[in-house]
Amino acid sequence: MSSQVPSDLLYAKSHEWARVQDGVATVGITDHAQHELTDIVFVELPAKGRQVHVGEACAVVESVKTASDIYSPVAGEVIETNPAVVNDPSLVNSAPYTNGWFFRVRLTEGAPSGLLSPADYAAQIGA
């Protein structure tokens, strides 16, 4: 199946996406990632106030079969987490770019660097 790769996002090689607006990045996992994981049954999010670095494991998604670490694609302070996805982990499967978002980070080191453009991510996953 071909995965959705929205053009207004930046992507990490490890299949997280970031939507950056006014110094705040919203983070989630891509359509490709949720499809690989299949039925997600549990999501563990970082605590508000936590400082995260680029590439730092800060959340966990679990499917029936496996637990996968989520790595922050940006550096900064976690200012908000998504209660909807904790209560209903299936949102990550059904709406990975909208209602299935994980957490928001106030960027402390300027604009994110080292992330992939939509075209480069699509190439990586062969979309």
Place this chain on the structure above:
Amino acid sequence: MPVQYTSIVDEHLCVRRAAGIFDICHMGELFVAGPQASAFLNACLTNDIRKLAIGQGQYTLMCNENGGVVDDLYAYRLGDEQFLLILNASRIDVDVAWLQSRHAALAEFQSGTHLDSASDRWGAVAIQGPRSHEFIDQLFPGPSLNGTSVHRASDLKKNQVGAWTWATETIWVARTGYTGEDGFEVVAPATIIEEIWNKALADGKSADLQPCGLGARDTLRTEVCYPLYGHELDEQTTPIEAGLGFFVALDKGDFVGREVLARQKVEGVAKRSIAFRMTEKSAPPRPGYPIWAGGSVVGMTVSGTQSPSLNCGIGIGYVPPTFAEPETSIEIEIRGRRFQAVVVRKPIYRKPPVSA
């Protein structure tokens, strides 16, 4: 068999509600024949093989001298002096070597027993679910030709096995399974097993049959607390510790491991298998997680998953007998945090009774 064809949850629920088919060709087949076959097997396995009528199977275990489990398996009596053992894929080589060494050591049974290790030449599929019986007669038409005598495959009772022909080959169909649902396991020559798989998928369409993978196989068997070798069972664990004393016939005569198992039945065990369910929201429990009770680690999980039928975490573990009573509060340590759980009776999932 892949982990999943579509999704583990969908495949799991399909087996509970309709029907699923599993490719179990990786499992082992060992034929044991001859006038001494029954006596030989009774000396090597824990259950009493003399209980088997022709065309009947039983769950049984193979133990070492310390009572530790070498493998758990199904034994079928196909004929008067003909038996078929179905072995776990991961234990085929160990099992065959073990039985061959017993064959060499037990002189009194040697000339009257012939072992035929046939895993490369035989395959198997498992059709499981409440709607399996709707198309099994279409898949294997007519009466059985050997084993249990029945007019049609759907007349086989639980644990019965019969022979049918497919082209010119003899195949065996047993009313057994590893999911806790009604179903049939088919053992056939490897040359034709793929045809059988394909026809089953076609015949089973009307009953919503889906192919199911390893992931669903594991969640299904965990819900009904069927052991999986390497988890609930290993060479350092006895059937008594695993709660399988029902399948150990201490009074049938001598068999490998009998002495230790008899002692355990009388004196008790140091560890016992428990089933548990999570009582608070948590990540799924998995194998190898510490079990806490009374403020310290008392044991470890050996199986665990998110139950698709019950929508909560479930699992199986080993603890000292003091913590093994149903309704005992325990905690499962998951990635450094402890979550509440409770010991429950087995099976964890029970089919809802059909309303009259």
